[in-house]
Structures are given as structure tokens and as C-alpha cells.
Amino acid sequence: MEWMAWTTPTAIFFIIIACTLTVFTVLAIKFPEAPRMGILRTETTRGDRLFITLLGSAFINLAWLGVVGANQPYALIVCLAYAVSVFRWV
Amino acid sequence: MEKTVNQKAWFLILPVLLLVAFSAVIPLMTVVNYSVQDTFGKNQFFWAGLEWFEEMLRSERMWDALGRQLMFSAIILVIQVPLGVFIALNMPKSGIWSSFCLVMMSLPLLIPWNVVGTIWQIFGRVDIGLLGYTLDALGISYNYTQNTFAAWVTIIVMDVWHWTSLVALLAFAGLKSIPDAYYQAAKIDQASRWAIFRYIELPKMMGVLMIAILLRFMDSFMIYTEPFVVTGGGPGNATTLLSIDLVKMALGQFDLGPAAAFSIMYYLVILLISYVFYTVMTNLDKKGG
Numbered sequence: 001m002e003w004m005a006w007t008t009p010t011a012i013f014f015i016i017i018a019c020t021l022t023v024f025t026v027l028a029i030k031f032p033e034a035p036r037m038g039i040l041r042t043e044t045t046r047g048d049r050l051f052i053t054l055l056g057s058a059f060i061n062l063a064w065l066g067v068v069g070a071n072q073p074y075a076l077i078v079c080l081a082y083a084v085s086v087f088r089w090v
Numbered sequence: 091m092e093k094t095v096n097q098k099a100w101f102l103i104l105p106v107l108l109l110v111a112f113s114a115v116i117p118l119m120t121v122v123n124y125s126v127q128d129t130f131g132k133n134q135f136f137w138a139g140l141e142w143f144e145e146m147l148r149s150e151r152m153w154d155a156l157g158r159q160l161m162f163s164a165i166i167l168v169i170q171v172p173l174g175v176f177i178a179l180n181m182p183k184s185g186i187w188s189s190f191c192l193v194m195m196s197l198p199l200l201i202p203w204n205v206v207g208t209i210w211q212i213f214g215r216v217d218i219g220l221l222g223y224t225l226d227a228l229g230i231s232y233n234y235t236q237n238t239f240a241a242w243v244t245i246i247v248m249d250v251w252h253w254t255s256l257v258a259l260l261a262f263a264g265l266k267s268i269p270d271a272y273y274q275a276a277k278i279d280q281a282s283r284w285a286i287f288r289y290i291e292l293p294k295m296m297g298v299l300m301i302a303i304l305l306r307f308m309d310s311f312m313i314y315t316e317p318f319v320v321t322g323g324g325p326g327n328a329t330t331l332l333s334i335d336l337v338k339m340a341l342g343q344f345d346l347g348p349a350a351a352f353s354i355m356y357y358l359v360i361l362l363i364s365y366v367f368y369t370v371m372t373n374l375d376k377k378g379g
Contacts, residue, residue, distance in 0.1 A: 002133065003120075003121040003133065004116070004119060004123055004125055005124060005127060005133070005135045006121045006127075007126060007127065007135075008138060009120055009126065010119075010123050010126060013122070014119060014122075016133065029097055040369075042369050042372075042373055043376075044302060051365070052365075054366065055358070055361060055362060057361070059358065060357050062143065062147065062355065062358075065140060065143055065144055065147060066144075066147040066148070069144065076139060
């Protein structure tokens, strides 16, 4: 695995992503849900909302880095607020 | 009838998951690892944090390449989609000529990218190429190695030649799926040719057209080989599209860190646009069905 040039932060990042995907997979199997219509006027499931959250969070982090350029961890607070909004209204 | 629910069926996609893991997930993870480090070779890495992302976000070179890339994709979509639909509308619907047209239309799609590039590189040359020589003989100044406009025209015309057939074939498949009853109803209503297109053909083609737009967008957004073979990204940086710039950075300069940060951002943009297209297509399908 050395050729993959692992670092502790990137390993933690991927572990969190893997855990999130596992939890959502288990949730989808144990508690199947019907897709619902949100503010985007398109039907979404929990998995869709997770995807929108993760993708949006990547862009929020990039935007924070480009515009603010400091205190990057604070971007995660914005991501959290974004995640709550997505799961509530999308 | 109630459908049988069997979650064990998920195991059937395990081989595909393994394949994707080796061909996409593991390389992607490696790119993420590279993007936060610096290397001078010999597999030695030094932590750089978010430095490369910051550098790339402020890099004029990257924004210029993105601008050129978006312009290229927009131009080819604006040309190829209407042209493809126009060709499909005018193709014979049945008989031997229909088969002949289908085969002829498929030919450019079968040619490998680097061969297409080589064909157009020679075709456009003023000394030995038919196109370049003819334009020169007509007194039209054309030199794709020195003139930015000529270089852009060449790569756009090349892409249109190579890929319009795909849009035409998909649109043709959409047209063929329209039952005759629709046309008979239109005839009874004395609908004009435009009305038939607007209210029957276009809505029925919408699903396949969205697939065509998605495929053409993705392909054009990731294009590398053809413009690289024809212009090499020049003159200057005039036709240096995103992937050409990325390869120059990663392999030409061996700047793995910045190139990895660049490719992650490139990937995110592609992912976002694909998701938007996918959502629109799914919604269209639901409305249609």
C-alpha cells in the first residue's frame, strides 16, 4: 500500500466516507423509504440526499479555500448546516 | 402483481464492484493522497496540506483552461445537437437506403481517436493536406499551427465530423420509436411540418436527446487525444484544454501534487454536471412514462 502514499488525514477522510456509506446502506436495507419530493422538484431518497450533501460539501470547502483562504475547519460548520438543510428540505 | 424482494441479488453486482474498485476507486484514492503532498520522485512524499488546492484555485492557467474547455463543449453541443437532429429527420426511415445511411453514419464513430487526429492533422496541412491546400489555393489564410482561429475551427470541425453521427443515430432511434398513429392524427389535424416536429417528434426524442447531450458533453469535456495530435495545445496555449493541461502538469512537469488537486476539481465538476443531467433525464422519463 506504500505506493498509494497514504497519510493519516486522508485515511481518516476515507474511513469516514466508508462508514457513512455503510450506515446509509444498512439504513436503506433495514428501513426502506419511499422517495419524496423536495424543493428541487425532484424525487430524492436518503442516498440521493447523502450524495448531494457530499458533493455540495466538496464545493463548499473549495469555495471557502478560494474566498476565505484561512480557518478551513470552519467550512465544515457550513457543510453541517448545508447537510441539515439538504436532509430537511431537498 | 407483487414483486419479490430479495436483497441477496446485490451480491450479483460484486464482481463489477471489485472491477470498479481496481480501475477507479483505488486510483482516485491515490490521487487524493497525492493532492495533499509533494514529491520529488523515488516514492518519497512530504505533507503539503491544502496548498495545492489553494494554488490551483488561484491559478490563472487553470481558469483559462477551464474557460477554453467550457467554450469548446458549448460550441460542439450547439453545432452537433441541432445538426444531428436535422440529419436524423432527413434520413430515409426504411429500406436499403436507410441501412446504407446508418452504416455510413457509423463509420466515423469506429475510427480511433488518435487516427482521427492524424487524419485531420494531415488534411489541414497547407503543403500536403487537401483542406489546407484547397483553402490556400482559394486565397484563404489558413494555418492551424500559427493561427488561433484556424486551430479552433480545425478541432471543432474535426469533433463535429467525428461525433455528430452519434447524435444523429440516437435521434434516429428516437424517431423510429414514434408510432404511425401520431403522424396519422397530425395529418387529420392538418398539422404543419413544424408543428409535427415541435409537438410529436421533439417530445418523443427528448429522452434519447438528453442521453446524446450528456454523452457529448462528457466526451468533449474530457477530450484529449484528438486536439493533442492535431495542435498539441497550440498555437501557444490557444487549444490547451483541461486534460491536455493536466497531462502537461502531471507528466511533463512531474508536478504530481498540483496535478492531483487539479484533477480532483476537474472530477468534481464532471460529477456535478453528470448528476444534474441524470436528474433531468430521470424526471423526463417519469413524465414520459
